[in-house]
Amino acid sequence: MAQLESRAQEIRIQGSVSFSFDQIRIEPGGDFDLEAESTDKVNLDIKKLTKNAYWTVMVSKNDVNWDSQVKIYVRRTSSGDGKGFANGGWNYILINNLNSTFLTGYEKLNNIDLQYKVEGMDVSMEAGTYYTDIVYTLFED
């Protein structure tokens, strides 16, 4: 059992993302920027696939105390390293609470860099920190 499981496909995410707004940059009467892009480094690896495997990566979010008026988008900014390849994901896609397809590809691939965008923030939101978990699910086709 253990041996069989160790060969199973695997997806790994490294890094986390924080958005914060510096009030010094806001002029009186002004509001937060409508959208913001992440600068934190986050990347994903796809490994331990069976030989010549095609795969699909789905993305969703699992809210902790997220404000539903703020939308989150993700895109990839690199092709990744390895003998495999990925298709799609270059344009921002909206992350919902249900799975949606982010990437498809073939064989193992490492260090696919991800970038996030949030939009919809405004002063009517309660001050504080909002959290959500971004979940990536790898399916071997």
Place this chain on the structure above:
Amino acid sequence: MKKLTYPQQMNYWKLKFGWGISRPQPLNIKLTGGYSKLRGILQINNLISFGITITFILVSVLKLNAQHNWDDDDHQLSLTIPEMSLLSIVPANEVIKLEITLPERAGDEFNQTDGNNINSNTWINYSSTLKNKNGQKKLMVQVTSGSIPNGMAIELTAEETKTGKGRCGKPSTTIRLSDKQQTLISNIGGASTGKGKNYGHRLTYKLILVDINKLEFKEPDTFITVTYTISD
């Protein structure tokens, strides 16, 4: 952050395995005549049972691996909204001049209708966020330096804002400025009025003669500073 769960596969496993071991149950019902015959049936049935159980274990293991074609991982994403109270008077550094014209002839009244005693050229802009959405802030005003000449008063009115987002505040009725803090705008929630002239609340200052008998002309010009504060 790594989580591996196989809820569906485990259910499948339990069902199949449970069915396998329940197979020898009919042996408990003693319907056969001889002991040796019963023992023979027992052994055969036990063998069948064992075989079936092993088969189902293998099927289950294969099934478990066949269904395990996915994996997931996650990471946290956070967004921090700061609590803030920001305000400005626009145009910045505007000096407001109010005057009441002296009567030209003895017995005439002071002219308070030529418009020189009124100024409506400034606006107040603010941005505010709250830790509690139902909370509120207020905007206070007071004279912090200089003093209004005896016998005169300065009235201040803030108009409702025609611009902005969120819960902008509600202006008080006209107040008379003094060295004591007074509420000019209340019930400010998470809000932004917009930036610049013609955004936010328009302010109107009006110099009025209250009691001519108390007027003292020490100096022709008096300077006062009016300070606005936004707070919880």
